[in-house]
Amino acid sequence: MTDTGERGGGGRGTLFVVATPIGNLGDLSPRAAQVLRSVQAVAAEDTRRTLKLYAHLGAPAPALVSLPAFDERGRVAAIVERLVAGESVALCTDAGTPGVSDPGAALVAAAWAAGATVVPIPGPSAALAALAASGFPADRFLFAGFLPRKGTGRAEALAFLAATPATLVLYEAGNRTRETLEDLAAALGDREALVARELTKLHEELLRGRLSDLAARLVGEVRGEVTLVVSGVGAAPPPRPAPEVPLEDELARRLAAGELPSAIAREVARARGLKRSDVYAALERLKRGSED
Template sequence: MSARPPQAAAPGTLYVLATPIGNLGDLSPRAAELLRTVSAVAAEDTRRTHKLFAHLGAAAPLLLSLPAFDERGRLEPVLARLRAGQSVALCTDAGTPGVSDPGAALVAAAWEAGVPVVPVPGPSAAVTALAASGFPADRFVFAGFLPRKGGARAAALGWLAASPATLVLYEAGNRTAETLRDLAAALGDRPALVARELTKLHEELARGPLGALADRFAGEVKGEVTLVVAPPAPGAGPAAAPEAEPLEDELRRRLAAGEPPSAVAREVARARGLVRSDVYAALERLKHGGQG
């Protein structure tokens, strides 16, 4: 009687597990139990995840690094364990994986590999701020982080201006005032909420018109910020698109900020649909005091 060939192990489970955005007391009992029992954790930053296990008073299992800058390059060790039947929890530094955090590539790869994916819901700065804003939440757009500059930022603002929904964005503290001013210019002076350091010791929530909030947060702002902007008033037409910054003004501004001319020429040409050599020539003229 011939021996049966060995059967392949059933795949393990990938748990997409939300962690606290500040207050460690927000970790759910279900999430805590899963962290204690999984074979491994795929973590955005293993140092932050070690602190989470210290809070639980539990020994950390194998921690596999899955940083934002190299998520796709780190997938295979995680997938190999899942294919071998091990359970893995996906955690980012704070909040829900894949929401302006790494994780989406791993989840997509798990689906493609036939690995069961189980969400373990919990904190999300976007939804937390939305709930605290008092603005309509039956329809909202989560825009994450806006592009920082140039045509890409203008295009994103124009797209948001055309949306009839409540808007939710993330921003770094030191760029909050600039983004509030840009939103006011693109959307009109709508009501908005600034939620800074949610659930942490220095949590701050401020609500008011975009322009007033830009003035309030014009100084040094520390920490992580979530912005919620009310939808257009009923019957209001779409806000006028912001006027494009004149080319020479943009070039002068970026040169004054110390940006390398080659990088400026490349980014401006791509954003405006121009020939890179023409933009570079305009930069050279401005550097030497000439006019376009």
């Protein structure tokens, strides 16, 4: 077995805090893979998800210890016992970096208190990926996780965000995204924002615009996991784009050039900040018109 790190004091083991892919398994780093292959146990948010990760690695899984969000503190003691006995343990959640709106903070704190060595294995994070793709200033940003769903807690959280000058990063469930965008616009003003849905996955979608515009564009069911990035107070508005070719003119030109409709829809939607389904609909109208 490969040694994965130094021992803690007094023969204590090492807790590796391992970031895992948020969708695309190709984002698992070689270092994270080596650690997962080498540790004696894994503290996993969901052991079924972790088993799939080991199947991807083509490696046998070590002892898997469940660490669900609803009972994190109740499961910590058994994992700390392994560390005190000198074992190496990896902490990983279903996706992304442990402790960032996921279980893990209580275990890491307990590992420090027990004298174990704590080693971060950095990697994927939806919050940082969306922030990097937003184009908003990242020298100061606040990660706010999930807002309270309703009531006084939600109102107080929105008021706090409104008074925060930094760029804001939040998580939201797909079916609540439009409501949250509307609430953010009402509390913060109609700022520039980014909606990042299903990052690194097959149906990845990034939309940027004013909060009210984004809310209006998200009609119908929004599936998957969403990260929101909102520009800070007083952020400069984006430069006004040069006049662009009308959508139907561009689509007609590209169809005439023999480009595949799927490629046209994908590229035009991304370039113009439109939904791919809307571009497909415009393509279909053009094709029907040409057949009449």
